[in-house]
Amino acid sequence: METALTLNHFLFVSGVLFAIGLAGVLVRRNLIVIFMCLELMLSAANLTLVAFSRFNVQEGQPDYHGHVLLFFIITVAAAEVAVGLAIIVALFRTKGTTDVSKIDTMKF
Amino acid sequence: MTFLFFIFAALALIGGIGVVAFKNPVSSAFSMVVSFLGLAALFIQLNAFLVGVLQILVYAGAIMVLFLFIIMLLDVPQEEKKKLPFFTALGAGGIVLAFIALLVVMLSRSEVGDKTLPALEATSGPGTSDVHKIGELLFSQYWFPIQVVGILLLVATVGVVVLSKRELK
Numbered sequence: 001m002e003t004a005l006t007l008n009h010f011l012f013v014s015g016v017l018f019a020i021g022l023a024g025v026l027v028r029r030n031l032i033v034i035f036m037c038l039e040l041m042l043s044a045a046n047l048t049l050v051a052f053s054r055f056n057v058q059e060g061q062p063d064y065h066g067h068v069l070l071f072f073i074i075t076v077a078a079a080e081v082a083v084g085l086a087i088i089v090a091l092f093r094t095k096g097t098t099d100v101s102k103i104d105t106m107k108f
Numbered sequence: 109m110t111f112l113f114f115i116f117a118a119l120a121l122i123g124g125i126g127v128v129a130f131k132n133p134v135s136s137a138f139s140m141v142v143s144f145l146g147l148a149a150l151f152i153q154l155n156a157f158l159v160g161v162l163q164i165l166v167y168a169g170a171i172m173v174l175f176l177f178i179i180m181l182l183d184v185p186q187e188e189k190k191k192l193p194f195f196t197a198l199g200a201g202g203i204v205l206a207f208i209a210l211l212v213v214m215l216s217r218s219e220v221g222d223k224t225l226p227a228l229e230a231t232s233g234p235g236t237s238d239v240h241k242i243g244e245l246l247f248s249q250y251w252f253p254i255q256v257v258g259i260l261l262l263v264a265t266v267g268v269v270v271l272s273k274r275e276l277k
Binding site: 005010013016020022030035036039043054060061062065068079081083088092098 | 109143147150151155156170178179192200201208221227257261264265267
């Protein structure tokens with residue numbers, strides 16, 4: 001007998017994925033990989049939104065306002081990646097590295 | 109349904125662990141694609157068809173190509189095998205474990221989370237697909253935010269061009 005899927009299943013996967021991304025941001029030293037982990041955290045939050053919109057059924061349909069919010073988040077994430085990678089390229093040009101432990105001009 | 113959920117959730121989580129664990133940034137990027145495919149499958153399981161397809165097209169397609177392009181353009185070397193500083197490992201592990209513990213406690217306490225997947229009304233005919241519904245919402249109720257997002261994309265494009273120029277005058 002299969003267990004029925006509950007909201008908790010999806011929230012737990014999303015939370016663990018967020019934690020993995022958080023661990024990556026804290027542990028990794030390569031700026032590009034850190035940026036990828038940020039994207040992972042953003043996607044994990046997206047899963048929460050979709051899960052809540054699916055479980056909040058209105059008139060027999062999922063709550064489409066959540067999907068619209070997700071649409072905006074994906075657009076903003078795309079813009080953010082473009083700008084972030086341009087900043088990383090500019091940083092690489094001046095510093096010659098993407099290792100965050102070697103970029104310490106502002107370190108006290 | 110349930111075993112598909114576990115397969116795709118495992119795919120998303122293993123991909124996520126791969127991003128953090130692989131030393132080579134290119135391997136990280138590819139395991140990120142795996143993670144996004146798993147997430148997209150979960151979205152589709154939640155009846156969010158448009159968003160699932162967008163996740164594959166925009167994230168696994170466009171954004172990851174951009175990442176791979178930059179990784180190969182900069183010729184990023186692998187992180188040298190330096191041992192993680194003790195306090196970094198301790199802090200990171202502590203924060204992550206505390207986060208997961210908090211998650212488990214909150215989820216086991218909440219009553220909302222025990223809700224099972226509610227049934228949807230079967231629909232057919234034109235104008236009932238989720239693409240149609242989302243499009244209708246975007247261009248009626250959310251007409252202003254979509255203009256703002258359009259301007260945001262324009263600003264981002266200009267910003268990227270300015271940042272990528274070799275010297276600023």
